[in-house]
Amino acid sequence: MNRSERVSTRQSPLQFLAAGAVATNRVVGLADLSLLEKWGAKGPGAASWLAERGVEVPQSIYASRPLPEGGLVVRVGSDEFFLEAGQLDQSLASFGELVPASADFTPVIREDAALRITGRGSLDLFAQTCGHPLQQSPMDQIIFTRVAGVSCGILPQSSGDELQYRVWFDPSYAVYLGEALLQIASELDNAASEPSV
Amino acid sequence: MKIIHCPVNGPRPLQEFYFGGQFRAVPTSEQEDAMTDAEWSDYAFNRDGSPGIQKEWWYHTPSGTWFIAERDIVTDVFVRTYLFDQADQESGNDG
Amino acid sequence: MPYRLLKFGLSSEYSEPRMFPVQGDLRDAYDVVIIGGGGHGLAAAHYLATEFGITNVAVLEKGYLGRGGTGRNTAIVRSNYLTPQGASFYQASVELFQDLSRQLDLNLFYSERGHFTLAHSPASLRTQRWRAEVNKQLGIDSELITPEEVRKMVPEIDLQCGGHQPPIHGALYHPPGAIARHDAVAWGYARRAGEAGVEIHQQTAVTDIEVRDGAVCGVHTNKGFIKTEKVLSAVAGWTTEITQMVGLRTPLVIHPLQAMVTEPLKPWLDKIVVSASLHLYVSQSSRGELVAGASLDPYELISMRSSLDFAEGTAGHLIDLFPMLGDVKVLRQWAGLCDMTPDFSPIMGTTPIRGFYLDAGWGTWGFKATPISGLTMAHTLATGRDHELIEPFNVSRFSDFQLVGEKGAASVGH
């Protein structure tokens, strides 16, 4: 099976979001990035092996760096890395295929549901769902916390003047969490469109 | 709502944590074999639940981090928290 | 109209006698010292005096009568336990409770409401059936009922839980389930014990227990030393402090248990509703307040602080079951302490230390055992041998690997 066929058989757990994301674009935007390929490596040898593959390895825990061909790598544990492609057509398959049997780390299948949250209402959305103060968090450092009761990794990023939050979580919670966030996002949107008193 | 300082993730609200009970050194297989039934049942069942500072396990769920806390179980003050291995280095015991 | 009320109206002077005597100084020695002036300790004192003729007894209470679990529980009485040992014990307690107002000549507002344990899953329904079957075998009135039968008796319940929770699959129904005025139970026993000659010393804290050659010989208090060869520890949430004094190791760990009440409402709920899956129990008091509680706090703590998490969670679960309660307001929240055992059964009776008797491990089920624990511990203190009803609960069951299998039923068991 070739590359394009493989993509076509994959399905995002957040598929249902697509329509809603547009509707709430004004205050909070929710974009589904689940179909970007992901890959992980865990174990003492992971960092050096990634470095040999030309990956700029984040030195401190929870730091992130761009991948050479787009996408990013996040150090999600002392010896654990999470990689995500930057484009739908970017493949990380080569990483997995190259791991030798003798490697002293384990390749990890990552199928996280992934969101990008944008807009001036992002922090209001988190205020209703997360007990950790994200507004005080540094950029490009992943935060493991809970959003609406689900364990998530959240990466605050700035693109230009805009703040955005990348959120990854177990795909089995995708429908629940996606719907909960969408509901709040639309309420924030409605509240913003009401004439102020 | 308690704030607990995870040694890896920093201060977080209680909801992100799971309480893992009192810390107890696990007997090695040799020690275990040498224990009488009474000594084993004492280890298996009995706890030191008396007032004071208790060494205990906590788990930060979103990141999957186990760590040790020393907490006053009367005032609920966390005296300190550290990773299991760090405790080992600091106190030099065999865990 | 009861004669008593007319008497109040007709007499110009307030003629009610003192309920508790003014206590003088501690004496040098007592036959029995009971630590803890809660329901259990006072009941044991009462039965020691009245059933066994032992009146040279001091009850030492570090605060005021009923300060601990007695005044903090949600006052539910029932006997629908899972194990034959547990069910028989609590059934004996229920039977004592039913006649206790008369015995103590104090209206305890013992009110049989009917007790529902809702099951939200097939697994929970199985457990409830297990309890029902064991109960029936022991002659205890319990049965498994369908969601429709639940709705008939508590029409306000939303069987679907608004889609927030798994729907109700059925319930264990226990008609004799009752509520009572908890403080009054302690007062009633205190009054009777006092009348029989027992001394009750409030604001008297035990600071140490003297043990020589494996036997108790006295108790140190903030008011001096007393000699005694028999000490009963009936302090529930404070047990680990006492057992430490005598060097007795137990599995007990202490967790807070919280509860809350709403503003008074006109009576609408005359049943006791417990949901095993939602960790919720609720009833309406005679004042009209809804009294609600949840499961234990998730970590060990010997402090009666309140937490907002508890109020939030319990509020949510109340609305899951009773969607029309959204606007009802919570007046007050509070907490008590629970001394938990690994098999969710008490630790009672003799201990390896001669003369040291334990009445502990009351977890979340202490109030309902008040009369029977008092009676059986009095028997045990008087005879030096465990009463047969409490034999399974002796502390030796842990070293013997002979646990009581109550845990299966008690995910929330108030």
Place this chain on the structure above:
Amino acid sequence: MAERLPYREGEWIDRTQPVTFHFEGVAYEGFHGDSLSSALWGAGLRVLGRSFKYHRPRGLYSLAGHDVNLLVEDGERTNLRGDFLPIADGLDVRAVNTAGGLKRDRLQMIDRFGSLMPVGFYYKAFHTPRSLFPFYENQMRKIAGLGKINPHALRRPSPKDYAFCDLLVTGAGPSGLAAAIAAAEAGLRVVLAEEQPQPGGSLRTQHARTPQAAEQLQELIRRASELENLELRCCTQVAGYYSDHWAALVDERRLTKLRTRAAVFASGCIEQPAVFQNNDLPGVMLGSAAQRLIYLYRVAPCQRAVILTATAEGYRLALDFAEAGIPVVALVDLRHDGESSECGRLVEAADIEIFRGHTVLEAQPGPSGHSVRGVILCPLDEDGHPDAIGHLKLDCDGVIMSVGWAPNVDVAYQAGVRFTYSDQVGQLVPKECPPGVFLAGRAAGVFDLEDQIASGRRAGLQAAALLDSYDGAIAPAPIHRGPPPSHAFPIFPHKGKKNFVDLDEDLHLVDFKNAHHEGFDNIELIKRYTTVGMGPTQGKLANTNAIRILARLNGKTIDETGTTVSRPFHHPVSLEKLAGRRFHPQRRTPLHALHQSLDAEMIHAGAWLRAEYYRDGSSSRADCILHEARQVRHSVGLIDVSTLGKLQISGPDAARFLETIYTGNFSNQPIGRLQYALGCDELGVIIEDGVVARVGEENFYVTATSSGVTAFYRDLQRWALLLRMRVELINATGHLAAVNLAGPQARKVLTKLTDLSLAPEDFRYLDVHRGCVAGLDALVMRIGFVGELGFEIHVPTSGAQHLWRTLMEAGAAQGIRPFGVEAQRLLRLEKGHLIVGQDTDALTHPYEVGLDWAVKEDKPYFVGARSLQILRKQPQERTLVGLVLSQDHGVEECHLIVEGERMLGRITSVAHRTTLGMPIALAFVHPDRAREGTELQICGTGGELISARVVPLPFYDPDGLRQKLKD
């Protein structure tokens, strides 16, 4: 509408916006900005509510929510407080707790029987004979409670949120504003919470008359509004204060969980009533309530006032009345030497008659007790006791009490502040404040406006200094000078027994004497016996006087007497605000939508939703399940097992690690082979089972129970640490999907889709292979949980739907059908496989369920080993056996096996209709009764005795030929 007082700067009502609303069915008018209380009082109404117990008529009292005289309901909501309820067009409310309306409440007759109901009377009556108690109880329940719930009220989900700041200031009066401004100017992020609709506090009431007050207020508000890092939240109560500086803020819409780093309580004082006969009549009110009426709502509190006081504030109050043009008939001062300050002279100059060394002994009721028509004054002796002679009657329609205060510090108490009684101030003042908690203003015992502002500024700067935002000078704390602003004992006995201490609970002075007499001589005991402070206001107007009374009865000081413990909430908080949105995370497999499109009945299984069975036309549930099971036995079926726990365990110590956590041996397990694995806890109790696949020398793939895996994985992580094993653990449960293709035709279906050879010799029973299935990277395991040839296929979640569809298409020729959890449970039962948690309980160990073979005792160590050694020596009390039932109905799981009254065992799993054509069960029985062929009796549905026979396990295919099927 009665006339309002003329316009005055700072009033809260908007006279351009009249509002019409209904109370007790009658239309009234008020203004936008009015609360229900002020609007009704302004409309001339005097009886606003009925008391809890005696149904006495009650009027406006505190106008601050410190009493519950005006509690209303609108059919939807109940127990709404009139003091806090803004009026609006269309508002239509009734008083709670009346029988037949407020005016002609039929229960008011209870008031006349008050003497039959001394404190605690209910403990002493109604319980004998026992048979009559239910009747009495029923009668009592009928009259208990306040508002009625509406059984049809709808949910109004409330958006709860979190917020974070450096400093929370409670109360936006002069000291709170000053604190917030000082802290914000030093750079702190400040939240300033104010319960009232507008900031100002005492600047709008006690200080309102002076022109400087208005200027001060404008200035403070201007400065506060210029600070971007100062957020003022009005109509917001700080409802509770919890560990680690979390505060519960509640406004009209929501609960905010605010994490702060420091707190200033500038929460002011609660004015306390005097205790005299009929001190609850409509027309008797607190001075601060009168000031709120005058300055905020421009309503005259009454037409002719008698002011009862013991402080300078009462004199200033008289001047407030004078300025508003309301005659003050008399100013009654409890002190013999009266007021020597400026305001004393001003009152004299205003020609107001002053009775020094007097008290109001009694307020005299107008018709039906609906109003005040006068007072009886009485001189006090040197000790403050009323004299028997010299009584004096005065006509008035209002009795205004200004005898003192109690600090409004219940929430500060929750924050850890402890108090001591100060004779200087006549109230509790802070003794110890925990780090980061400060008190300011009247709450801290300073009453002079300049002092209030200075103490606020000081608290704000202290907070800033603590948080390293300020290192400048901090002025010393101002202290109260002059006579105390509170009288020490404004409490007067009366034989009429309507001198109320607790208005919520209708408790009067003698109730306390009687309770004390009976031995309830401790503050906590007297609270529980009398119920003082247990009403809806939690004793805001009662606790202070109750403590004073008890202290006198015991001959002790206030500090020795102590206080009751303050608990959340400050004002009651609705369940929906506490509940918020209620997040209930739910997990779905990636095949969820497909199950739905196949008309599956979905059930909750722990956090997951699973397909229980697939509906099939009009077939019954039982038929559908049996049909699915037969399909698996005879042809091929497909089940979604994505909920299985899926763990990757790898590293040099992986095998050794598995041998530690499971009871089996894994070191010698060949690569490419599977093994059943059983896990116990340290007590030897079975907690987990699953399948271990060795996929490499140092790599294992482990499946675990759906409901147990989260906790099990967490335990494994800890064991790996404790045992210092070089092992990597990965919980891939959600990242991988799994299906089980089972049935004699399974091989035929799968062969078409994979590059793996499925030939029996290449892919043996209990083999595991990695390969390509339907174009996906897959791990394929040959296992037989249901007792047939079966392949469990694990693929990345994103490919699950594609896999399922492809398998279903490929199996069409074999008549493939999906099967659900129920069919799987039936099939495994036939095969005699137990389910951990159903066929085991919280004490079950392996030897009780025939899993001895899975316990490798020759290993050096595994979790639970030592306990199992002990358990093995004990006589066994039960064993799991298979039963064939004599009938196909009437037996349910957990029915008991009995012999007369003896309980011999319990059914753990049962199936009435099976593919075997006979009803079967698994059961625990006493080992004596476990022999094959033993006849047992089950106490079935309705108590029917049903017989059953012990048979060997498994019921189906004992030699396992089916799952090892070769063609």
